[in-house]
Amino acid sequence: MAGPESAFSRWGKAWIFPAASLAVWEWVAWERWVRPDFLPAPEKVLATLGTLAASGTLATDMEASALRVAFGCVVGGGLGLAAGVALSGRAVQRLFGGVFHGVRQVPLVGWAPLMVLWFGIGEASKLAFMAAGVFFPVALNVAAGLAGVPGELRELADVYGLSPKERLFQVTLPAAVPSLKAAAIQGLNMAWVSLVAAEILTATRTGIANEINQGRSQFRMDLVLAALAAVTLAGFLCQLALRRVWEAVFGKYSRS
């Protein structure tokens, strides 16, 4: 069909599945096919979220969590970027590539006992945990992007006699922008995933997963689901913001 896509076709379709899922959830809860303490109704979860927001607890939780996410992104992302740049070189890749790819196979939660032992139950172990979570996807994507600059473009840099600095800023980095974007998106995603893991594993009293821990000990699944909904929304908004900012700053490098 010709003509511009309708607004529904572009945006509306994304809502069909969530809306249908919500309707099924509501139906199941309404008919009491599952015990309400196992699966609270959507409106119950929403009400709990409202209470959390009204009491100011949600804001306090989110502030603590957002700070951790920011730390994880800055430290894990920075180290990941440096490691990725290093790993894109052949010599470093040969020396450390095997170790890197081996270690990243280990699920992060496997390290939790050691992290707690080394960094204590406090803030330090959470931050170390998150930095590690962000580190791997960032390092991996940056290394792949820098190593994957097409040979034709490298040759072009040779032909025009670019200095190493010119080569980096005029050819390598711009060509790697799509991979750098993937690094940022996956790093940010891992920041929120490892946040929840870190906060649950250290039985934190601050941050959004505190509500999950509370919900678990008090057997209040509405609280657990409300907290998960808050994390989901926060993570989603972060991704949206990242994509917008990225497009504005680096949009032209995504041309093909």
Place this chain on the structure above:
Amino acid sequence: MAATAAGITVRGLHKIFRHKGRVVEALQDIHLEIKPGQFLALVGSSGCGKTTLLRILLGLERDFEGEALLDGAPITGPGLDRGIVFQEHRLLPWLTLKENVAFGLRGVLDRAERELRIARVIHLVGLEGFENAYPGQLSGGMAQRTAIARALVNRPKVLLLDEPLGALDALTRLKLQRELDALLRAEGVTTVLVTHDIEEAVYFSDRVAVLSARPGRLKRSLAVHLPRPRDRNSREFLALKDELLEEFQLAEHPDPDSKIEYAI
């Protein structure tokens, strides 16, 4: 306007490639003399080493035996005295047409001079008005013209063309051949064209060198003295074309005396 054209001398050139323990002789005992301002075409079937020879002149292949000289001095690496147009345009997709031309302009810092040089070559290839377009918005022909502009912006003494029109559709190709021919005559730059299109070779060249495959050897060298712009349908043009096609046993009007047998 152009910088002084350079002469190219190739003497006793050998080039081998090693592949999985096997030695492949890419070029064997090549001798060439290209006078300043001359246009030489290298033709041959694929695998004959014509692109390798061009890459040696460009300075990207440095591991060879024999001599490759530019104005008497050995070629040891790439340099701004040689411009190159590849078969693919190799424009940087994140730069505009003008920025891509500017990317090629090296060693000129004065802003006014830069602007002048860039504007001149964009005018030469007839792309005024498209300065701010990105490569993804250009047709294949326009992208290749941009690549030609980029190759000329340093005022090279030698222009190397590696099947620059090979990927274009037939009509665009004919049009660009005519434009490029006029442009190169005006610039007076020494040019080496690698092509597998014999008509294209006769159309452009002062001399056509035929390479045979494996090992790549200089099989034939044919001077073309026709006046430019050349008429592709003139008797002399067609005769030269046939003479070259015969080297590949593909002549359309074979000499009745020749004893070529066609196996199907």
